[in-house]
Amino acid sequence: DTGVSQNPRHKITKRGQNVTFRCDPISEHNRLYWYRQTLGQGPEFLTYFQNEAQLEKSRLLSDRFSAERPKGSFSTLEIQRTEQGDSAMYLCASSLHGGTYEQYFGPGTRLTVT
């Protein structure tokens, strides 16, 4: 297994456009997490899935943000009507529920909204 992968690695978009990011977790991991990280800060939790169910969403996740994990494998995070404040690194992590809580992180998608 090659670990958690994310695509694209970089995305530059104009304000008002929609963007979608993809995360492929470690194959046997049933939990998948999305985080946002801005410069100089630690990751901020956005949402997580157990299998295909979205179990928790942060209040940071405004109605312009939506995440899906339709088959309990890969996940997508969509941001509609992007704003400059959405510029950040979007990180995905996965873990095995019933394990040690240890999360394995992907390389992230860096979003720049111009």
Next chain:
Amino acid sequence: KNEVEQSPQNLTAQEGEFITINCSYSVGISALHWLQQHPGGGIVSLFMLSSGKKKHGRLIATINIQEKHSSLHITASHPRDSAVYICAVYLTGNQFYFGTGTSLTVIP
């Protein structure tokens, strides 16, 4: 108030020095995670612990549940240890909080 506080925020050390990074938290936790983040964003898990001490190579992590405190030690530091070290705590009920990280620079 942050649930997780790390200190120091920035640390510069000479190669070979012994380094300590501290993490304090204000809530009861199930486990604590030390992570390493290199420039460019990739995050690597270093340790997951809920009690006692763990060692891996030159890295040692300790946790004191009663004092709500954990430390990450690096012995014989090397420039390749330069990174941001992040502490994350896991609460029951699937809540977790991250510290803002300690930026370490090891000078040859």
